[in-house]
Amino acid sequence: MAEVLGVALVGCGTVGTGVARILRDHSDRLAQRGGRAVELRHVVVRDAGKPRDAAVLGALVGTSSEVAIADPAVHVVVELVGGTTVARGVVLAALAAGKHVVTANKALLAAHGPEIFEAARKAERVVCFEAAVAGGVPIIRALAESLAANQVTALQGILNGTSNFILTAMADRGVSYADALGEAQRLGYAEADPTLDVDGSDAAHKLAVLAQIAFGVTPKSGDIEKVGIDRVQATDIRFARELGYTIKLLAEAWTDGPEVALHVAPVLLRHTDMLAQVRGAHNAIQVTGDIVGETLYQGPGAGMMPTASSVVADLLDLAVGRAQRTFAAAKLWSTAPRGFTLTPSEKVRSRFYLRLSVADQPGVLAEVCRMLAEQGISIASVIQHEESATTAHGVPLVIMTHTAETGRFRAAVRHIAGLPSVVEPPVYYSVAG
Amino acid sequence: MAEVLGVALVGCGTVGTGVARILRDHSDRLAQRGGRAVELRHVVVRDAGKPRDAAVLGALVGTSSEVAIADPAVHVVVELVGGTTVARGVVLAALAAGKHVVTANKALLAAHGPEIFEAARKAERVVCFEAAVAGGVPIIRALAESLAANQVTALQGILNGTSNFILTAMADRGVSYADALGEAQRLGYAEADPTLDVDGSDAAHKLAVLAQIAFGVTPKSGDIEKVGIDRVQATDIRFARELGYTIKLLAEAWTDGPEVALHVAPVLLRHTDMLAQVRGAHNAIQVTGDIVGETLYQGPGAGMMPTASSVVADLLDLAVGRAQRTFAAAKLWSTAPRGFTLTPSEKVRSRFYLRLSVADQPGVLAEVCRMLAEQGISIASVIQHEESATTAHGVPLVIMTHTAETGRFRAAVRHIAGLPSVVEPPVYYSVAG
Incomplete structure (x- = not known):
């Protein structure tokens, strides 16, 4: 049997503790599958005095990543610090010292991917990151290995478990966004400050990582248009259901020849769509390849053990x-162009759901229809309930359009929003399929 | 760039033609991702005079596998002959000649896995078989690589596209089994002789392959209990729907400590279960790992290009x-025990759906309940419609049980079948979840 694979954990919160437990509790299994023992040798934390899980205390617990990285008995540094500042330093130092890196840090890859992967190639070392996207779902291997014969032509992912938990609670039990968020926080599915989850930022980081593998593009902050779930209302979830749809926060890559558009937004999916069935904190990604067609990968999107499972899969791949x-074959975040260029989401073609609050007076629907028609957009269906109570906010008018270019649809909405009979800002979502 | 990877196709039906097209149409892509060119050099067919796709004719087309295997410019033999006789000979000859093997042949692996993998290890060559199970769904890599940190504790798969197409047609449009089968044959989803698909044999072969990877067990023909879809009736699909369930043909591995039970049978799944949403000829596998929890993989289960996509993924992995x-790490079909032993499905615990045709007379339900109770089985719900027409076949009585051991449930059914008031053989299926 080959030399033991020595591991240092830098950062030891929930996922790090999970990794330590797997390495301790399943050492025989890992040695058998990796062809060599995998041993936790250092754990680097901010506060060495804090009580730790027994599995962590089996290693040298210290506060210096330099010491851990410098130990010749360490071959792999697992970066679980989070953020983009300290983490970047740790990863670059580890590579410079000739250590492989495993990371679960999508924000780091989205922000500093080119620098980190260039450093890895220079050092002839590897950066693995299965755990960075969708927790326990092996989407990185699926894209980089299993679908290697294909050019990906579309990606649609439920990549943020917190958002999916909240939308599932709103749809299943009719609770408000605020109540569902409170519940997610009590159950530990949402942070005290949930901004990055519910505003789409976290999903956008993950989409940036997937887009690099699938298309070789390196979106900068701002290149991925994002709309979060924080403005999704119970009333839209109800109307969507009436029409046969479920609202999910999707991260999507859409291609048209060599152009690729990336965005994160709530989307209406048919009830029978596989992605519509993904519930609670689960994640799922549908990948369309030009040869294989549509494939789907689903599983727990976060959490101690699912994410640790992906980290350890990377350690075994290294073993x-x-x-x-x-790593050598994939040329990730390299400067070699792969022929795709980023394009604004304005060009994406989709059907749309549009909800207006209108004054209860004749001629409103006619005006709205005319403004859509002026942009070449035709209407598939309209809901305006006779029994709808007229309030200060007007009566709801819901329109489903046929396929239209996003930019033209938005132009129509801007005009519609200016109508005196439209009494609140219009609400709209794209409709998948 | 490294030496060209030379490929010989032995057998060139639908999938072989798909592989030839990918190698011709995407040679730049494959060379980039494989780090070397992948070239089709020989195609071995039974009838060299038959018209062939232009992509096939780019290679040397001949009738001798010996000639193709002996060519030093061939590094990989892709076996697409099918069956277990000629295919076995081709694979063993290729390995003996020092060539790697890629195969889509689940029947061959299920029947001769130990011999073939032993030959490969002896020859220090590799056998890849992503295409052997679930067509374009990368389930082999998921089990062997992505979930390597886990011990699999349960598998549930929709592994036969023909059966799933037929059940979907029956459920969606209320057609009979015979009509759905006829439609599947007209559309090319079912063979002229569909026996191996609809009686569960094909799914059992695939389950045998998955069980080898997940548990290290090598089930012999007959070790996997199987019930096909050929006796599923429209009436059971209707009752299942009324109860909130969909009937799917599932291949399942169930574990209890070191025991593993393997079986193929129609199963009732809740409408909201992800597997219940898998439609038409698609395949899906839900894998439960002891660390990650439940993950799911879904995609096209057969067909020219999806299966060819998996074959080419294997070629790229070799490149x-x-x-x-x-291959070296996985030790598949080796004699080294991994601690699991096969156990009969009689021991599996499940809920059950039971449909009886009973004479319309008092006391029948009481007798049936007593016989279930004698085996310790309690009843969750009963459907007996007042309006049910009494016919020569009696009236339908549908019972859903709570969880029970399969053996005890079957014993109860044997007793129930002997009741004079039960006028047709009982129909029963297990209920997932």
């Missing part, structure tokens, strides 16, 4: 020597 | 050198 081959 | 590492 076996597979990761080294994959 | 990159990843397959060689995986």
Whole structure:
């Protein structure tokens, strides 16, 4: 049996503790599957005095990442610090010292991918990141290995478990956004400050990582248009259901020849769509390849053990020597162009759901229809309930359009919003399929 | 760039033609991702005079597998002959000649896995078989690589597209089994002789392959209990729907400590279950790992291009050198025990759906309930419609049980079948979840 694979954890919160437990509790299994023992040798934390899980205390617990990285018995540094500042330093130092890196840090990859992967190639070391996107769902391997014969032509993912938990609670039990968020926070599915989850930022980071693998593009902050779930209302969830749809926060990559558009937004999916069935904190990604067609990957999107499972899969790939081959072949975040260019989401074609609050007076629907028609957009269906109570906010008018270019639809909405009979800002979402 | 990877196709039906097209149409893409060119050099067919796709004619087309295997410019033999006789000979000859093998042949692996993998290890060559199970769904890599940190504790798969197409047609449009089968044959989803698909044999072969990877067990023909869809009636699909369930043909592995039970049968799944949403000829596998929890993989289960996509993924893994590492680490079909033993499905615990045709007379339900109770089985719900027409076949009585051991449930059914008031053989299926 080959030399032991020595591991240092830098950062040891929930996921780090999970990794330590797997390495301790399943050492025989890992040695058998990796062809060599995998041993936790250092754990680097901010506060060495804090009580730790027994699995963590089996390693040297210290506060210096330099010491851990410098130990010749360490071959892999697992970065679980989070954020983009300290984490970047740790990763670059580890690579410079000739250590492989495993990270679960999508924000770091989205912000500093080119620098980090260039450093890895220079050092002839590997950066693995299965845990960075969709927790326990092996989407990185699916894109980089399993679908290697394909050019991906579309991606649609439920990549933020917190948002999906909240939308599922709103749809199942009719609770408000605020109540569902409170519940997610009590159950530990949402942070005290949930902004990055519910405003789409977290999903956008993950989409940036997937888009790099699938298309070789490196979106900068701001290149991914994002709309979060924080303005999704119970009334839209009800209307969507009446029409046969479920609202999900989707991260999407859409291609048209060499153009790729990336965005994160709430989208209406048919009840029978596989992605519509993904509930609670689960994640799922539908990948369309030009050869294979549509494939789907689903599982727990976060949490101690699912994410740790992906980190340890990366460690085993390094132990076996597979990761080294994959890394050299994949040329991720390299400067070599792969022919795709980013395009604004304005060009994406979609159907749309539009909800207006209108004054209860004749001629409103006619005006709205005319403004859509002026942009070449035709209407598939309209809901305006006779029994709808007229309030200060007007009566709801819901329109489903046929397929239209996003930019033209938005232009129509801007005009519609200016109508005196439209009494609140219009609400709209795209409709998948 | 490294030496060209030379490929010989032995057998060139639908999937072989798909592979030839990918190698011709995407040679730049494959060379980039594999780090070396992948070239089709020989195609071995039974009838060299038959018209062929232009992509096939780019290679040397002949009738001798010996000639193709002996060519030093061939590094990989892709076996697409099918069956277990000629295919076995081709695979063993290729390995003996020092060539890697890629195969889509689940029947071959299920029947001769130990011999073939032993030959590969002896020859220090690799056998890849992503295309052997679930067509374009990368389930082999998921089990062997992505979930490597886990011990699988349960598998549930929709592994036969023909059966799923037929059940979907029956459920969606209320057509009979015979009509749905006829439609599947007209559309090319079912063979002229559909026996292996609809009686569960094909799914059982695939389950045998998955069980080898997940548990290290090597089930012999007959070790996997199987019930096909050929006796599923429209009336059961209707009753299942009324109860909130969909009937799917599932291949399942169930574990209890070191025991593993394997079976293929129609199963009732809740409408909201992800597997219940898998429609038409698609395949899906839900894998439960002891660390990650439940994950799911879904996609096209057969067809020219999806299956060819998986074959070419294997070729790229060989080109990159990843397959060689995986193969050495996985020790598939080796004699080394992994601690699991096969157990009969009689021991599996499940809920059950039971439909009886009973004479319309008092006391029948009481007798049936007593016989279930004698086996310790309690009843969750009963459907007996007042308006049900009494016919020569009696009136339908549908019972859903609580969880019970399969063996005890079957014993109760044997007793119930003997009741004079039960006028047709009882129909029963297990209920998932």
